[in-house]
Amino acid sequence: xxxxxxxxxxxxxxEGQNVTLSCEQNLNHDAMYWYRQDPGQGLRLIYYSQIVNxxxxxxxxxxxxxxxEKKESFPLTVTSAQKNPTAFYLCASSTGGRNTEAFxxxxxxxxxx
Amino acid sequence: AQKVTQAQTEISVVEKxxxxxxxxxxxxxxxxxxxxxxxxxxxxxxxxxxxxxFDEQNEISGRYSWNFQKSTSSFNFTITASQVVDSAVYFCAxxxxxxxxxxxxxxxxxxLTVKP
Numbered sequence: 001x002x003x004x005x006x007x008x009x010x011x012x013x014x015e016g017q018n019v020t021l022s023c024e025q026n027l028n029h030d031a032m033y034w035y036r037q038d039p040g041q042g043l044r045l046i047y048y049s050q051i052v053n054x055x056x057x058x059x060x061x062x063x064x065x066x067x068x069e070k071k072e073s074f075p076l077t078v079t080s081a082q083k084n085p086t087a088f089y090l091c092a093s094s095t096g097g098r099n100t101e102a103f104x105x106x107x108x109x110x111x112x113x
Numbered sequence: 114a115q116k117v118t119q120a121q122t123e124i125s126v127v128e129k130x131x132x133x134x135x136x137x138x139x140x141x142x143x144x145x146x147x148x149x150x151x152x153x154x155x156x157x158x159x160x161x162x163x164x165x166x167f168d169e170q171n172e173i174s175g176r177y178s179w180n181f182q183k184s185t186s187s188f189n190f191t192i193t194a195s196q197v198v199d200s201a202v203y204f205c206a207x208x209x210x211x212x213x214x215x216x217x218x219x220x221x222x223x224x225l226t227v228k229p
Binding site for chain 2: 031033040041042043045048088092098099103105109
């Protein structure tokens with residue numbers, strides 16, 4: 001079945017460590033996105049990519065990094081520079097047009113202790 | 114700048130009640146798109162509906178209906194005869210000239226609890 005796969009579902013890391021969240025899609029979508037969701041808040045855009053080997057910062061990019069070496073993959077690294085990394089992270093993809101909806105993965109819940 | 118406001122943080126109803134989720138948006142663009150997504154406890158957001166700024170017709174899909182009013186910048190969502198399976202967080206989102214696909218502005222969401 002076509003869709004977006006995020007792994008792992010739960011992730012625990014010690015403070016000061018970098019951690020990479022995986023996102024893979026087999027929908028043949030050009031655009032991919034990373035969102036952060038905190039309790040009681042909406043989704044905030046971290047990074048997005050409209051095409052392979054290109055990506056743009058979203059509203060809260062500080063302390064995060066991404067790469068887009070393949071169309072189907074868009075991994076997110078949460079670096080030690082991110083001051084409050086504990087959150088729920090959602091990856092999404094779309095065909096890229098302004099009128100198109102996004103397809104979301106099931107998310108990764110990151111807890112930093 | 115664009116903004117989406119979902120003033121209702123949490124709503125609790127008893128099964129079979131009708132419930133309306135409010136969404137108010139702000140944008141300076143004349144062409145834009147509005148979306149509703151559902152986030153069940155599993156965490157994955159599921160697309161429900163898209164509406165463009167030139168189409169003010171209301172839409173009904175089974176027990177779901179949407180009321181789009183440009184005059185009040187609102188795009189409200191009504192669930193008729195609610196069911197326990199409707200319990201979820203619902204997000205309204207806006208995509209305007211600066212947006213595309215998933216690059217939308219999301220509201221903070223409304224948590225709907227339907228009790229049996």
